[in-house]
Amino acid sequence: MRISIVGHSSSGKSTLARNISERLNIPHLHLDRFWFEAGGAKLKSNDVESIKKARTYIKEKVTDFLKREDSWVSDGWYSNTVQPMISEQANIILFLDIPLYRRLFNHLYRISKTDRHKELTKWEEFKFLYEIIRRTFLKDSKLRQFVYKHSDRVKTFRNYKEIEEYLNTL
Numbered sequence: 001m002r003i004s005i006v007g008h009s010s011s012g013k014s015t016l017a018r019n020i021s022e023r024l025n026i027p028h029l030h031l032d033r034f035w036f037e038a039g040g041a042k043l044k045s046n047d048v049e050s051i052k053k054a055r056t057y058i059k060e061k062v063t064d065f066l067k068r069e070d071s072w073v074s075d076g077w078y079s080n081t082v083q084p085m086i087s088e089q090a091n092i093i094l095f096l097d098i099p100l101y102r103r104l105f106n107h108l109y110r111i112s113k114t115d116r117h118k119e120l121t122k123w124e125e126f127k128f129l130y131e132i133i134r135r136t137f138l139k140d141s142k143l144r145q146f147v148y149k150h151s152d153r154v155k156t157f158r159n160y161k162e163i164e165e166y167l168n169t170l
Contacts, residue, residue, distance in 0.1 A: 001026065003073040004086050006143065007096030009132045010103040010110075016094065016163060017075035023170045027069050029086075031076030034058040036119045055081045062086065079142055087150060095147050095156045096163070100136050107132060 003020060005013045014030060021028035035041070038054035045051075062082040065072070066089055074086050087093060098106075111125040120128075147154050157163045 001071050001073075001092075002090045003092050003094060004083075004090035005073065005075040005094045005096065006077045006083070006146070007098065008077070008100075008103060008136050008139070008143065009128075010107040011096035011098040012106065012160065012163065013075035013077075013096055016096065016167075017073045019167055020073045020170065023167065024071070024073070026071040026073055027065075029062065029065050029069075029072050029074035031058065031062070031074065031078050031082065034061045035078075037061075041119045041124070058082060059085075077139075077143060079139070079146065083146070087146075090153065093147075093150050093154045094166075095143075095154050097156050097158050098160075099158075100133065102159075103132055103136075104129060 001024060003017075005017050005020075007013050014032070017028050017030065020026070035054065035058060038057040039050070058078065058081050062085060066085065074090075077083065107125075107129060111122060147156070155166070157166065
């Protein structure tokens with residue numbers, strides 16, 4: 001089984017992927033982890049060369065992973081870097097279409113309770129709330145085009161109850 005989980009920031013992609021990975025005993029391809037390993041969290045948006053290097057690093061790691069593993073679950077929406085490669089091999093694509101207000105709440109809850117990314121300070125995590133909003137408006141149409149293009153393999157979830165029901169079927 002090869003599962004790709006897509007959605008906007010803070011929709012629960014990583015949590016769902018971790019749960020699926022544990023239930024099915026398959027590897028979890030966590031794309032954000034590669035971004036952090038490449039130093040992406042500390043890059044400035046105008047540092048085009050460093051961003052290009054980080055994307056190359058991610059692409060190499062994903063390519064290696066996909067060559068090694070027959071079954072997997074991936075989480076992340078890296079549309080310009082590796083999503084085409086992942087989608088091409090996925091049997092099913094899970095789209096978490098969670099409302100913006102809920103995703104903002106999720107992020108606030110996470111940063112108040114855990115140290116999610118050791119590379120980021122609490123302040124940087126808090127500032128990411130703006131990014132969640134910005135990315136939603138900038139990338140929503142591209143994400144929905146992707147979902148439409150792959151509609152034969154997409155299962156859409158609009159709330160956490162639907163996600164929990166799906167997990168119970170695994």
